[in-house]
Amino acid sequence: MTTSVGPLLRSWRERRGISQLELAGRADSSARHISFVETGRSRPSEEMVVRLAERLDVPVRERNALLLAAGYAPRYPHTPLDAPQMAALREGLERLLAAYEPYPALVVDGTYTVVAANRGIAVLLDGLPEHLLAPPLNAMRITLHPQGLASRIQNLAEWRGHLLAQMERQVALARSEPLRALYEEVSAYPVASPGPRPTDHPDRAGHPDPSGQAGPTDPSEPADPAPAPLALPLRIVHEGQLLSFVSTIATFNTPMDVTVAELAIETLLPADPATAKYLRSLGP
Secondary structure, eight states, X not given: OOOSHHHHHHHHHHHHTOOHHHHHHHTTSXXXXXXXXXXXXXXXXHHHHHHHHHHTTOOHHHHHHHHHHTTOOOOSOOOOTTSGGGHHXXXXXXXXXXXXXXSOEEXXXXXXXXXXXXXXXXXXXXXXXXXXXXXXXXXXXXHHSTTTGGGGBTTHHHHHHHHHHHHXXXXXXXXXXXXXXXXXXXXXXXXXXXXXXXXXXBOTTSSBOTTOOOOOOOTTSOOOOOOOOSXXXXXXXXXXXXXXXXXXXXXXXXXXXXXXXXXXXEEEEESSHHHHHHHHHXXX
16 A cells, blocks of 8 residues: 555546646646655655645545645544534535425535435435435435336436446545445446336426426427437436436535535436426425
């Protein structure tokens, strides 16, 4: 196992695909000094370790590992989310999730454990087996397990491929053993067959009409073409209704705490008017 800072920095530089000269330019240093640091001929200062880590976009947790390898104390705390000093952050997240209702939104940590969610998420999870809903909830496990949301996702092959590719990138970046174990678990799940397609009458865009009224039935009247998706949609059935979402993920800018750095806020934005109308019709 590599323990000195030089080889660790070289590993991150090579992972980013940049040369010593390019890194030197980003860090206001010289290629000669970068070479000496990587080979152990020069011990970098604490500020240089932090600067190189920032320029290489090293995750905050791994920046602590670089500092320790260089002989310095960790700079970034790892504060539990339920600690008193995190109260303002928790309250802010709760207000954000509540404001997004009735649309689904949740917050996950670095291993996709759900740390907060709104009532829109509860709607999607309704009826799932208890063993999947037992805490701590895991977003990837709930989504990809054949007894979970996977059985309701109409474009499962595309969505599963997107999620697994996302996890692969994160495993390569974070070098997290718990994340790698989760990836190996969920990627080995048998692929569930999507449930029956909704039987509700479609609206003019090809989506179920929450009002229960049929779309045009006159074959001489051309149907409006369904708009091309702007992003890969999640198409999932809820109580016979086909819902379509696009996912957005937000993280904190320049975090100074490991816990905060690993939080991600995911919101599911309705991809069509029918989905938005249906969710609003459910009420509080």
